[in-house]
Amino acid sequence: MTGPEKAQALRDRKGGARIAALTAYDYPTARLLDESGVDLLLVGDSLGMVVLGFPDTTHVTLDHMLHHVAAVARAEPTAITVGDLPIDTYPDAETALANARRLVAAGAEAVKLEGGVRQAEKVRAIVESGIPVCGHLGMLPQRVLEEGGYHKKGRTPEQVEALHEGAEALIDAGVFAIVLESVVPDTAAELTRSLAVPTIGIGCGETTCDGEVAVVTDLVGSYPWFVPPFARPETDVAGSIRDAAATYVRRIRT
Ligand code: KIV
Numbered sequence: 210m211t212g213p214e215k216a217q218a219l220r221d222r223k224g225g226a227r228i229a230a231l232t233a234y235d236y237p238t239a240r241l242l243d244e245s246g247v248d249l250l251l252v253g254d255s256l257g258m259v260v261l262g263f264p265d266t267t268h269v270t271l272d273h274m275l276h277h278v279a280a281v282a283r284a285e286p287t288a289i290t291v292g293d294l295p296i297d298t299y300p301d302a303e304t305a306l307a308n309a310r311r312l313v314a315a316g317a318e319a320v321k322l323e324g325g326v327r328q329a330e331k332v333r334a335i336v337e338s339g340i341p342v343c344g345h346l347g348m349l350p351q352r353v354l355e356e357g358g359y360h361k362k363g364r365t366p367e368q369v370e371a372l373h374e375g376a377e378a379l380i381d382a383g384v385f386a387i388v389l390e391s392v393v394p395d396t397a398a399e400l401t402r403s404l405a406v407p408t409i410g411i412g413c414g415e416t417t418c419d420g421e422v423a424v425v426t427d428l429v430g431s432y433p434w435f436v437p438p439f440a441r442p443e444t445d446v447a448g449s450i451r452d453a454a455a456t457y458v459r460r461i462r463t
C-alpha cells in the first residue's frame with residue numbers, strides 16, 4: 210500500500226478497531242514493532258529527549274528527524290511511518306511543504322505537526338501535494354518553553370472551544386487523524402465522539418480516543434529517568450541492560 214492508501218485505511222477506522230500506535234526512532238525497533246502488528250510508527254520529535262538526551266523537543270532539528278526517519282523507513286514497515294515536523298520547520302505553508310517533502314524523501318509516508326487553526330493552511334498545502342498529515346492538539350510539547358511546562362488541556366470552556374475549533378480546521382484542511390495529548394478524559398471523549406477523523410490519545414485516559422500512541426521507551430521501560438504518570442511499561446529493558454552489562458563486567462574482570 211502507498212502512504213496515502215495507508216492513511217486512508219486508518220482514517221476509515223473511525224468507529225471501528227482501535228488504532229495502536231508507537232514511536233520508533235531506529236531500524237531494529239521499527240522492525241520489531243512492525244512485526245508485532247502496530248498500526249502506525251511515529252518518528253516523533255520525542256526523539257530529542259528519549260534518544261538524543263535533550264531536555265525537551267525544542268532542540269530537535271530537521272536533520273535529526275531525517276536521519277531517524279530514514280533508519281525507520283529501512284525496516285520497510287507495513288505500518289504507516291509518520292515523521293514529525295520539528296519546531297520552526299513549518300512557519301508558513303511554503304516552508305512546511307518543502308520540509309514535509311524532505312521527510313517523505315527520507316522515507317516518511319505521512320507527517321505530523323502541532324497546532325490547530327493557525328496550522329490549517331500549512332496542512333492544506335501539504336495534503337494537496339499528496340502527503341498525508343496527522344494533526345496534534347492539546348498539550349503541544351514544542352510550546353513547552355512558551356507555556357512554562359506541560360499542562361493538561363481541555364479543562365476550561367475556552368480551552369474546550371479552542372480544541373473543537375482547531376480540530377475542525379485541521380479536518381477541513383484534510384488531516385487523516387489527530388493526536389490528542391494530555392487532554393482531560395471527558396473532553397477527549399467528547400472530541401472523539403464529535404470529530405469525523407480518528408483521535409489518537411496520549412495521556413488522555415486509556416479509552417477516550419479512537420486509538421492510543423505511546424512513546425516506545427515508556428512501553429518497554431528503557432528510559433527510566435523520566436516516566437510520565439500515565440505510562441504503562443510492559444517490560445523493564447533498562448533493568449535487563451543493566452543486569453547484562455554488570456554480568457559482562459564481572460565476566461571480563463574475573
Ligand atoms: O514526539 C512524539 O513522540 C509525539 C507523541 C508524544 C505523540 O508527538
